[in-house]
Amino acid sequence: MTGQTQTAGTVAGAVAPAAEARDISKRYGATVALHSAGITIARGETHALVGRNGAGKSTLVSILTGLQRPDSGHVQFDGTPAPALADRDAWRQRVACVYQKSTIIPTLTVAENLFLNRQAGRGLIDWRGLRRRAADLLDGYGVAVDPAALAGSLTVEQRQLVEIARALSFGATFIILDEPTAQLDGAAIERLFDRMRELQAAGVTFLFISHHLQEVYEVCQNVTVLRDARHILTQPVDTLSREALVAAMTGDAGETLAGVDRPAVPDSAPVVLDVAGLGLSGFYEDIDLKVRAGELVGLIGSGSSGKVALAETIAGLRRADTGTVSLAGNTPKPGSVPAALAAGLGYLPQDRHREGLVPLLSVAENATLPITDRLGPAGIVAPARQRAVAQRMIEMYDIKTDGPHQPVNGLSGGNAQKVVLARALSNDPKALVMVSPTAGVDVRSKDSLLRAVTEAAARGTGVLIVSDELDDLRSCDRVLVMFHGRVVREVSRGWADAELVTAVEGVEEP
Template identity: 85%
Template structure:
């Protein structure tokens, strides 16, 4: 019997376990939350869903007191949230079990449960501490040895210990942030069973997941955020999967379809990127993927899917535990960026500021880094040749700048991203790997960037686009969906927004 079939379970007529009213939060020019709201009724498991960037993480940071909202109010059980500095009071009202565990591996389970809360003065009563831990774990049905090193626990056990620790502070509102991302099917079933038991005992959950099937399995109500706004809150039993996906995607306006009318890549085109049997523990496994010359292949998945780590492996930033990466017929040294570049790879990283640019260098210096050896004799860069090459790139990619001499840290986000792309293409790579190529840029810059990518594919470059932005993927010949480190589905060109998002969120469509 699914969660919503069991009835709402919420306590009617009492104040909500947690409520956010009119919450807004900005980070510079970025609006993370725009008058968003959330009402979680006492005694229910309430899902919070939305695509990456919808505002979920920001709302959680505010609900747990880690961030102050710019405006709006937070309350628990009808009372205003504690002062930001009163961490003990926050712990008594709310706790979050994050996808990345906060358990300290070098300490025992008992030490983690009662960190900074050892009873008495002077010497610690270790036997008494372990006895208290055993009583606490036993009270919540957690079968873990209090004396065991926390680092020896499974992911499932660490989560249950964190839930028990939260409840020991007195909190009865627990936020679970993608708790199933690293669990197998049997462990997920056990977690859901324990959640139902705790809910029956009066614990309220806010459940965040990128797998919508789980929402229907364990939740009674669901809230959707989209573009930093609250879209809907509704009983799970009254909303279909298609309606839920539609609420998450919304009307995204005119699609950016540069290159979507490219002719199909012939099956006789040579394979320029081949991944065979790739595995990296904790990130991805059994990855077999190929890209032909002139082909655009997209990869999409949740934050825990392993897609970015896979791209970093292709680029030589990480080394796989098993499998091979073949670029343009050659197998570069694993875990070596220079080897990948020499093999014919162009790479646009996820974080252009930290990984893609040298901020104090000029546009010309950044854009021409891969071809510096061609700009003068004996490895000496001739300023005139560097300037001429940079000016060609500025024209080709429509980079808005004062000139090649301008420091790259003075550019807008979109133009800075164009510099990174220009550099990736400067060496005429056989393979181009892009991670979130249009993140944080305006619509016009997006169109320009995607046009350049499509142009590279038309010219014969094989392109792998790793992104959550649907517009980044519309011109792809096919899109691969990753989930829990595996490729689980392939969609050919012509997919709809609802179809692709449903595939990412694990929803079976008729």
């Protein structure tokens, strides 16, 4: 593979790599997901795969697991070509992926999950024998779980270990762990790492994907960095400084934020969002933050940081165990979306398809949902008035559509997101909370969305942008960094990419 450093433990003429992807390219329409990228993973090692969102990690994993076919390049396991995509049994014998979102079926027992579609040989299922086989399998890998227990009763840690045992039962000795620590506490993480080391000593190979760079140095021998769909480096972990690793992920480590010319928000501006002592068990604790009128505040953190759960609590989708949320001096009923909206909140959710839109309704119906009481007498919507309001929104937010009547499920991702933003701003909110506002949208739509947010702030709306995309945060007056449920740092305008990434990844400062 062009430009790739020889991986430790792989020597020409010696043992073939456990897995190898060379010169992999993959496009989705105009989007280049991978360009001549690849990875070589030595047998018996734990190899880290890191990169910012959009770097190409997920696409590479989908190709390594046979879920996607590369446009060019090839994959090998133990020196032999990968099976045909249709031969799923052959893939399971070579590689398995334990995803951050568990694939365990909660309503089945542990034994049934372990031997799903393999319960019986010929004739009826021997349930006692199945549980015995499951117990032997779990004991063999040191997993202390009752095979008769419902999988839904397991902890996250137990589900991960069951998935690893299931993968090994097919004969696979190459396991991909996708963000395995995202939902684990410190003690569970250490137990997972101990188990990984034991399995590694027994010949199991791991590809470890994590946003926590500290973990890369704890458990991995080699690391591969992808950036902008390309392979950047593969290097032994103990020869790579944390600063060099961050620089490889972000590009020029010295590049600072430029072009931000918004005037500073005065301290005298009223507070429109006040979060005090907010805590929710398992997600975050003791959160304090304030957003002033006209201020753009960023909130960044990894998947396990608690940032999305915090945003959902502010919006009334979750109810905190402790603390309060105030909007423009009012304290809405906790855990109530209508109360939060009535108090002056606008909200753009993380998943526009599942949480942000009613797909069979039109652009006009979706965009005007919060203000239907203004579109006619006695709560009756006047269609002509609704169309007129929606048309103004279409023009204001540059929504590419056939007109207010078009169903939103016919829009592109970027234009659908503009409809969600238009709805969030339709009732002139005092505060706007946005989660991953530009996820899955093209560059032009991204610029249009962020410009609309900046204009809303100029009109006096206080904005909290919850995102791990650095471009979403470049116009923010300040950025708060969350790590494992706490705000650990506040970074003022003028930050460098490497500074923010270092804080997010939990890299300890020298």
